Amino acid sequence: MYPFYKPTESDFYKLLTIWEASVRATHDFLNPDDILFFKHIIQQHNAFSLVELTCIVNEHNKILGFMGIAEDKLEMLFLDPAERGKGLGKQLMLYAFETHHITKVDVNEQNEAARQFYEHFGFIVISRSPLDGTGKPYPILHMELK
16 A cells, blocks of 8 residues: 655646656557647646645655546546556545545546446446547546446
């Protein structure tokens, strides 16, 4: 079990770095220009300040991954690609259930691994949007707990 950490604004650059590395490793359906577009949106809208962030860190306080929650919805969960498969996502999810009682999450339809990850925790698809929130043709699956 790794400890949790509440990041400050001074950590946002590191979170953005993890976000980008994670997206490049897991979102192979995005073209590179779109990744830069979404990165700019995160920066321009200060997206990390719009959610309650929780990081997971190692014994040296290095951030290994993070999640962002708004009300009862998991808005983001990203791990350093080198840390995938070690149970960190599960640890973050269990913390989200215990502390925030999350019941909703959205996932890119093309990100089958993420969909399966959330289904493992009991989420089911309740609806689909053909475009993402920016109007790009990346369908979004809206999921809720059974």
